[in-house]
Amino acid sequence: MSVPSKLKSCMRRSLHHKNIMEEAVNLQSIEAFLSNFEGGDVHLSTDYWDEGIAMLCLNYPEKRNAMSGKMMVDLGKCVSKLEKWETGKAVIILGAGENFCSGGDLDFAKATGTAKEGFYMSYYMQDTLKRFRKLPMVSVSLVHGPAVGGGSELAVFADYILVTDNAKLGFVHGKMGIITAWGGGTSDQQYGFRNGRSPTSAALSVKEKIVDGLEQGYHMGITLCDLSKVFDCVSHEILLEKLNYYVVRGVTLSLIESYLSDRFRTVYYNDELSDFKGVRFGVPQGSVLGPLLLVQILGERKATEMLLSSKMYNAQECLEIGIAYKILSTANRIQEALNFVRKLTVSHSSIVRSFKKVLDVATKEDFETSLSFECEEFSPKWGSDLNKDALQRKIHHVKEEKS
Numbered sequence: 001m002s003v004p005s006k007l008k009s010c011m012r013r014s015l016h017h018k019n020i021m022e023e024a025v026n027l028q029s030i031e032a033f034l035s036n037f038e039g040g041d042v043h044l045s046t047d048y049w050d051e052g053i054a055m056l057c058l059n060y061p062e063k064r065n066a067m068s069g070k071m072m073v074d075l076g077k078c079v080s081k082l083e084k085w086e087t088g089k090a091v092i093i094l095g096a097g098e099n100f101c102s103g104g105d106l107d108f109a110k111a112t113g114t115a116k117e118g119f120y121m122s123y124y125m126q127d128t129l130k131r132f133r134k135l136p137m138v139s140v141s142l143v144h145g146p147a148v149g150g151g152s153e154l155a156v157f158a159d160y161i162l163v164t165d166n167a168k169l170g171f172v173h174g175k176m177g178i179i180t181a182w183g184g185g186t187s188d189q190q191y192g193f194r195n196g197r198s199p200t201s202a203a204l205s206v207k208e209k210i211v212d213g214l215e216q217g218y219h220m221g222i223t224l225c226d227l228s229k230v231f232d233c234v235s236h237e238i239l240l241e242k243l244n245y246y247v248v249r250g251v252t253l254s255l256i257e258s259y260l261s262d263r264f265r266t267v268y269y270n271d272e273l274s275d276f277k278g279v280r281f282g283v284p285q286g287s288v289l290g291p292l293l294l295v296q297i298l299g300e301r302k303a304t305e306m307l308l309s310s311k312m313y314n315a316q317e318c319l320e321i322g323i324a325y326k327i328l329s330t331a332n333r334i335q336e337a338l339n340f341v342r343k344l345t346v347s348h349s350s351i352v353r354s355f356k357k358v359l360d361v362a363t364k365e366d367f368e369t370s371l372s373f374e375c376e377e378f379s380p381k382w383g384s385d386l387n388k389d390a391l392q393r394k395i396h397h398v399k400e401e402k403s
């Protein structure tokens with residue numbers, strides 16, 4: 001099918017428009033910006049690689065492992081490397097020297113005080129940590145000494161937080177006049193109320209797919225669905241009513257209400273700023289999901305307490321509130337963390353990774369989708385060499401456990 005040339009040039013113009021709009025969220029340009037703020041590094045230690053265990057080390061001990069811009073970029077690159085490691089079973093994130101992480105580098109914060117720069121950092125860290133969370137391997141944060149602000153956010157992204165007896169963990173953001181910023185959760189498909197991801201850019205991205213398809217000689221069609229019941233289309237009023245119905249009440253509901261109210265949207269294009277229009281639909285994505293991640297782990301009341309008190313919790317308190325899974329000895333922490341991880345990675349890497357994927361789908365998708373995903377992951381394992389080998393060994397699970 002040939003595309004009329006007038007239509008093609010109109011689409012090209014629109015695509016150019018789209019590129020300008022998306023410049024703000026180009027990860028490479030954010031990396032270039034962050035890399036200007038040097039200090040420390042984040043690296044992957046391969047000491048236990050043969051066992052399928054990676055160590056992700058935050059290394060800026062003279063600043064108590066505060067995250068400089070460069071370290072944020074290093075972290076992003078390490079996560080990319082882990083994404084490509086096909087036999088990895090587990091990753092332990094830990095800090096060098098006296099503690100886990102003292103949050104964002106305060107010198108970086110002082111040097112970059114604009115909302116746009118804050119947006120860059122938040123967007124980049126959310127992207128990295130979202131990818132970290134999706135890794136099909138067991139993840140563990142090994143928190144020794146203080147984990148402050150962003151340091152606690154980093155810790156929360158792992159499946160398990162192991163704290164040592166000298167650990168102190170606190171979301172001190174409130175005291176610093178900010179809120180959480182690294183708690184990802186935004187989806188690449190999310191448009192609306194995101195810098196550079198307006199509803200217009202959503203429409204343009206559909207157009208781009210159509211043009212690409214036509215250019216490759218495909219017949220293209222679109223199915224338009226009425227998605228009026230989708231979260232982002234629901235009016236704030238209905239959303240708040242629903243949250244109340246599902247027992248999200250009190251301080252948490254007030255926080256979400258204040259977060260949603262008095263929101264305005266404007267469009268900046270060709271050096272011109274449009275009028276401000278009130279926003280009554282759609283949920284601002286990003287930082288608000290940081291607290292929501294904590295709510296998933298702790299439940300509403302404990303998460304509220306932890307975020308709003310700015311308190312530093314000691315190891316015992318971390319265990320009591322439910323953020324930490326286990327207390328380790330500070331002196332022997334690495335060995336103890338490795339032993340913990342080894343117990344969870346006794347199976348072949350393909351099994352560990354499949355379990356992780358199934359669990360990931362189960363926490364996000366509905367029951368039916370989760371069941372069919374499990375079925376898909378399971379089927380090729382039935383009768384595989386691994387399975388046959390296990391069947392031949394006639395394993396006695398109780399006796400083997402005792403020996």
Ligand SMILES: CCCC(=O)SCCNC(=O)CCNC(=O)[C@H](O)C(C)(C)COP(=O)(O)OP(=O)(O)OC[C@H]1O[C@@H](n2cnc3c(N)ncnc32)[C@H](O)[C@@H]1OP(=O)(O)O
Pocket residue numbers: 062063064066067098101102103104105106107146148149150151172173176180181182
């Ligand atoms: C979106 C992210 C938002 C956030 O992360 S908000 C939270 C930002 N983080 C902070 O405010 C942490 C402030 N630091 C502290 O509370 C304490 O330094 C901390 C971490 C409990 C460690 O205490 P101590 O072990 O007694 O060590 P100390 O205070 O003597 O610090 C040693 C050197 O490290 C420096 N440092 C610690 N945390 C830093 C940071 N985040 N950014 C930049 N520098 C930081 C500190 O200034 C000190 O440097 P120096 O030796 O005086 O030159």
